[in-house]
Amino acid sequence: MPVRRLDPILIDRIAAGEVVERPSSAVKELVENALDAGAKRIDVAIEEGGRKLIRVIDDGCGMDENDLALAVERHATSKIPDGDLTNIATLGFRGEALPSIAAVSDLTIDTRAAGSSHGASIRVEAGRLHGLRPGNWPGGTRIEARDLFAATPARLKFLKTDRAETTAVADVVKRLAMAHPHVRFSFANGGALLEYAACGEDSGARADRIAQVLGEEFAANAVHIEALRENFRLSGLAGLPTYNRGNAQMQYVYVNGRPVRDKLFAGAIRAAYLDFLSHDRHPAAVLFLECDPAEVDVNVHPAKAEVRFRDSGLVRGLVVGALKQALAGASHRSSDGNAQKALHMIGARSFDPAARRPAAANWDWRLSPSAPQRLEESPQTQLLRPAPAADARAQETPATPLDLDAPLGAARAQIHETYIVAQTRDGLVIVDQHAAHERLVYEKLKRQREANGVARQILLIPAVVELDGGRMDALLPAMTELAELGLVVESFGPGAVLVRETPAILGEVDAARLVADIADLLAEEGDARGLSRRLDHVLATCACHHSVRAGRRLSPPEMNALLREMEITPGAGQCNHGRPTYVELKLSDIEKLFGRK
Structure with missing residues (x-):
């Protein structure tokens, strides 16, 4: 088959397939262009999930006729003024966004440059230019893309439902809005409207915008992140471990203002919360990394969703260290949402008459307002009633002022x-005794491991593990670090290692499987934390099985001792699985429930 040149329009459509995967991709490119143009107000509107219409209006610097004519040509951009690809100070620079969108839609651009006496307009339909003409647009730029993917029906049929595509577009607007609090954003989809007012440019503007987008509940259950290492600065908000989610959708990461989805950050966030969450729960976080543009390559992905750092280990260490330090500083904070939910539930039950009304199937005539008042229950009926579930033995000993002044107070009773x-x-x-003691035992086991090292067990017959070249190259430099964690391996010729000792706490373990898993992790992340995670998981399991169980009756001194130890133990606000260990209710809130205030 002979080689031939492709049609220019076909070339544009192929390029569009890399940049414009779905309507949200087009919205992302257009909004980023508006931000790079210095816009202070950006309005986004779509119809039918973006299939029928995408409209983005901004009040940025606009374009003159010459710039507008070049803007719809491939590899034309205003974002690399000196041609230096290592110094990118804008959100996008590939020069393919507008021509790619124009190749798969009916694109119209109306614009007017600042200070110009008139505007300009251009239309490109499925890659065919209809020419440049004068316009009357007052200022800034309006871009409309209609009938997206109409020229490429194969791509159109793979789009999801209108609701799913609308959600994806809304997520793009949210992500960009959080990174630019000084800009007013609005998003309309038919009758629905999402609007974020400008928050200014002061130090608290970013936190205000995050609260606008993610809600006050996240802001109330998050800790501030502020860390600096060499030329990298990390800031943002990280949710408390008790404020967790079933997926990672509430993790937002920005590099120099650019929203990214990168496995380096995902792994670092997961590692920082490893001591606080089970494997099926995910933290919430909004992190902003700022660095010299020369330290990061933002051009490794057509949609600019991934980045690559010169020193990825430094960045990973910064993220993990900053998150762990912030969580340690908030170790005694439990999710405020748990107390609010408790108050809401108590209030609903206290004041909702329907909540007190028994179900018809379980109706007890004695509860009726019309029941005879002179009938008395027999002594036998009294014996059938369950005993009170509260153990008030702590009341026998008066609370000392020292205990009352402690953060978790003085134990007064044990319920159920x-x-x-x-x-x-x-x-x-209110303290969950099992969850609290589980955290205390886990932290104690970790301290013992750090103080005394990891005990090893010698294998009777050393295990030979065969590895490919890539995993061998990753494993061999980490042998010393692995030995400190109790796993002793040594080179055993080309493509193999010999396992002589394993951590004793793991018990009977498949050494070959363990080494292979660690080698995979080393090849992917470049560190030996895989074995450390395995050891931590074993310690967490031991802590769970050796802690105070629910159902065990505690004496007043035992309860107070548990409270005092919680106050000095890191991470005592949540158990190893991310559940809260206690809920605090203020007296003022309780008084409101009973109408005292």
Whole structure:
């Protein structure tokens, strides 16, 4: 088959397939162009999930006729003024966004440069230019893309439902809005409207915008991140471990203002929360990394969704270290949402008459307002009633002022032999005794491991593990670090290693499988944390099985000792699985429930 040149329009459509995967991709490119143009207000509107119409209006610097004519040509951009690809200070620079969108839609651009006496307009339909003409647009730029993918029906049929595509577009607007709090954003889809007012440019503007987008609940249950290492600065908000999610959709990462989805950051966030969350729960975080543009390559992905750093290990260490330090500083904070949910549930049950009304199937005549008042229950009926579930033995000993002034207060009762009720100066605290003691035992086991090292067990018959070249190259430099964690391996000729000792706490383990898994992790992430994670998981399991169980009756001194130890233990606000260990209710909130305030 002879080689031939492709048609220019076909070339544009192939390029569009890399840049414009779905309507949200087009919206992302257009909004980023508006931000690079210095816009202070950006309005986004779509119809039918973006299939029928995508409209982006901004009040940026606009374009004159010459710039507009070049803007719809491939590899034409204003974002590399000196041609230096290592110094990119804008959100995008590939020069393919507008021509790619124009190749798969009916694109119209109306614009007017600042200070110009008139505007200009251009239309490109499925890659065919209809010419440049004068326009009357007042200022900034309006871009409309109609009938997206109409010229490429194969791509059109792979789009999801209108609702799913609308959600994807809304997510793009949210991500870009959080990175640019000084800009007013609006998003309309038919009758639905999403609007974020400009938050200014002061130090608190970013936190205000995050609260606008993600809600006040996230802001109330997050800790501030601020860290600096060499030429990299990390800032943002990270959710408390108790404020977790079933997926990673609430993790937002930005590099020099550019939203990215990168496995380096995903792995670093997961590693930082490893001690606090189970494997099926995910933290919420909004992180901003700022660095010299020369330290990061933002051109490794057609849609600019991934980045590559010169020193990825430094960046990973910065993210993990900053998150761990912030979480350690908030180790005694439990999710505020848990207390609010408790108050809401109590309030609903206290004031909702329907909540008190028994179901018809379980109706008890004695509860009826019309029931005879002179009938008395027999002594036998009294014996059938269950005993009270509260153990108030702590009341026998008066609470000391020292315990009352402590953060978790003085133990006053044990409820259902599972929950400790403690009294503070301005409220009460309810503690889950099993979850709390599980965290205490886990931290104690970790301290013992750090102080005494990891005990090893010698294999009776050393295991030979065969590895390919890539995994061997990743494993051999980490042998010393692995030995400190209890796994002793040594080279055994080309393509193989010999396992002589394994961590004793792992018990009987498949050494070959363990080494292969660690080698895979080393090849992917470049560190030996895989074995450390395995050891931490074993310690967490041991802590769970050796902690105070629900159903065990505790004495007042035991309850107070548990509270005091929680106050000095890192991460005591949540158990190893991310569940809260206690809920604090302020006296003022309780008084509101009973109408005292």
